Amino acid sequence: MKRSNRMLRIIYTIALIAVLLCVINVFLVAIGKIHIRSNTSLNSYVQSVSLVSETIYAKRGNIYDANGQIVAQDEKTYDIICYLDSSRKRGNKPAYIDDPLYTSQVLSNYLNMEQADIYYYLTYNPKLYQTELGLGGRNLSEETVDAILSYPNIHGIGFKESNKRIYPQGDAFAPYLIGFAQSDENGKLVGKMGLENYLNEELSGTDGKHIYQQDKNGYILTGMYEDITPADNGFEIYTTIDSSIQQALETAFDDVESQNNASKAWGAVVEIDTGKIKAWGQTPSFNPNTLDIEDYMNMGSQVPYEPGSVMKAFIYATAMDIGNYNGDTTFNSEAFCYYAKGSRPYRVYGSPSYGCISNAAGKSWGTIPLDYGLIYSSNVATATLLTDYVGVDTFSEYLDKFGFFKTVDSDGIAEAPGYKNYTWPSEKLALTYGQGSSVTMLQLLQAYTSIFGNGEMLKPYYIDKIVDTDNKEVVYQGQRTVVGTPIKESTAKQMQALLERVVSDKVGTAKYYAVDEVNIMAKTGTSEIVEGSGYNSNDSITSVMLAFPADKPQYMIYFAYVSPYNYYNHTYSTPIKDLIKRVAILTEVGYNPSDAQISDPIVKQEMPDVIGMDLNEAKEVLSNEYKLDVIEVGNGDKVYKQLPEKGDIVYSHGKAFVFSGGNGIIIPDFTGWTRKEVMEFWNISNVPITLNGYGVAASQSLPKGSLADENTEVIVNFEQIESNIDVSVPVKDTGE
Secondary structure, eight states: OHHHHHHHHHHHHHHHHHHHHHHHHHHIIIIIOEETTTTEEOHHHHTTOEEEEEEEOOOOOOEEOTTSOEEEEEEEEEEEEEEOOTTOEETTEEOSOSOHHHHHHHHHTTSSSOHHHHHHHHHSOTTOSEEOOGGGGSSBOHHHHHHHHTOTTOOSEEEEEEEEEEOTTGGGSOHHHHOEEEEOTTSOEEEEEHHHHHTHHHHHOBOEEEEEEEOTTSOOOTTSOEEEEOOBOOOEEEESOOHHHHHHHHHHHHHHHHHHOOSEEEEEEEETTTOBEEEEEEESOOOTTTTOOSOOOOTTTTOOBOOGGGGHHHHHHHHHHTTOOOTTOEEEOSOEEEEEETTEEEEESSSSOSEEEOOGGGOOOSEEEHHHHHHTTOHHHHHHIIIIIIOHHHHHHHHHHTTTTSOOOOTTOOOOOOBOOOSSHHHHHHHHTTOSSBBOHHHHHHHHHHHHTTSOEEOOBOEEEEEETTTTEEEEEOOOOEEEOOSOHHHHHHHHHHHHHHHHSTTOTTGGGOOSSSOOEEEEEEEEEEETTEEEEEEEEEEEEEEEOTTSOOEEEEEEEEEEOOTTGGGOOHHHHHHHHHHHHHHTOSOOTTOHHHHSOOOEEEOOOOTTSBHHHHHHIIIIISOOEEEEEESOSBOOEEESOTTOEEETTSEEEEEEESSSEEOOOOTTOBHHHHHHHHHHHOOOEEEESSSBEEEESSOTTOEEOTTOOEEEEEOOSOTTOOTTOOOOOSOO
């Protein structure tokens, strides 16, 4: 017991001494101006000792694609600090900028600033303790910092860590959905657009604090007050967008610009059974790294437009769903003249009449079945369905069920609701073929999920999950969301069968989108563009909504572009057909996995230089390494010309032309080639070719294997939409 008491007294005495030492230390610092541990006099410091509070910025969360590839991330950078107070020293050496002229000269080599501007910052106010250099001194790389610090005669330069937001895929990854983030005036990254703005709080995390005492020179002495509250980093966002599919869509935009003279284009790829957006984009676009933004509007959701004949599917679906449709029932496809009882239109064959509705280019097929009204894309057919089978009130109700003219409210996507013009008889008829009222691509995508699916309408979405990586917890999981069931499953299946015929029938308007790789169903559209109080007299919107495989649709593609009006725009389908092929390859839909060639992943690459190679060596490189379909032009042994040229973007399984000279040109089988491909053969071979018609090559004047030269005339005939169309009719149509 005595030993225990003695031990307690010893412990108590030690504790008491420790407390007394702390009190003495505080007393000496406060009164005696002496720091015990360093035996340093604090007289020269104490007047300028200050409590400093600094923000510890949280790391902004990364954004990923569907496969875990980084779409947006922070890059550690540095902001420069220039110390100006001449009393700031490290021992006998200056710790301030003692030579502003020399310093400004050096810094101008590494900063995006003029020397005069840097010199002004360093000298304009001699009373400043320190200064920063504005935007020009922010977000410096580690290499830049090391380079500046390598100068031995530069003093008074410091750096603090900062972050810059970078987007590794630039403008090739849906920038109008992802958006961008920028540093604010305090150096903190803040979302300004798209997902970066919508989930800014989740991405930002919670900043921490560093509170400490420092002396007048910015130094912290041991024992001074310091408290650190660490930052909680931001959540990480995983999207549903697939980078490979997105790249295929972006390539289609480039192709439709160059091949179809498009001034604008927009489109999306959606997984039908879930509503997941796999790709989304538009052109012109912008690069979030450089912010070369000309237009902040998201074409797919913020720009309502009159969609044209892709809307015809909804009047057909309505008629089927109410049980008032028989595809074999016939109707008169000649011009639909109408009058009205109140605001309800009906067909008339004489006077009085408010006007007449015609099919594209004034076309008439006589008396035809209603099914062929959609296959031909007849405006008269949809007007007939409205007046004789559906009724204006019922169609209006179904349009509401399909979600048109109101926002979709999906994942914070900025939207406009569109406008429903449905008062006058002409407006009610026009809406059946997609004119007079405006919708958005996002609304069309949502509505078509019911037709391509099982009657349920799914909300498209692109935020897959939000993850708290610090706690390894999924805090949000995107999911399949049914927002309505506008039609029965039996109606959806009936519509799918009819839309497949729009592609497979020899007179179907979507037959030019058919590809060998996978069977598709589709509805085409051509529409005028509202401009002021009327319509643009030169340009039109060409569009297609499609799904595949036709027997059980899994993916849907919508693609639209603005170009000079041409009745035959749908025959120039190569960019969209290539898109269908690429998406089919990437998703492995419609392919036999045992087929080695088509199961290869599609690859975007630069065309190599094979000029000068032996022909067999060039074929080996292009066929085996680049997976290209090599077309030999000539019968020599060495490559003298090539198309595409070196550096051009090519995709695996595309065509590559190599010219080897020799004694004449061997004519290939042009069947199935596009006009562009035939013209490339013409360009590289110098064999004159006459191109008749539009679409894809159907026949040729010289058979495969024939020998030709620059004096040989070759005629290639292309399959047209319909051989009996009067192309001389100068009619700009509001339907197909």
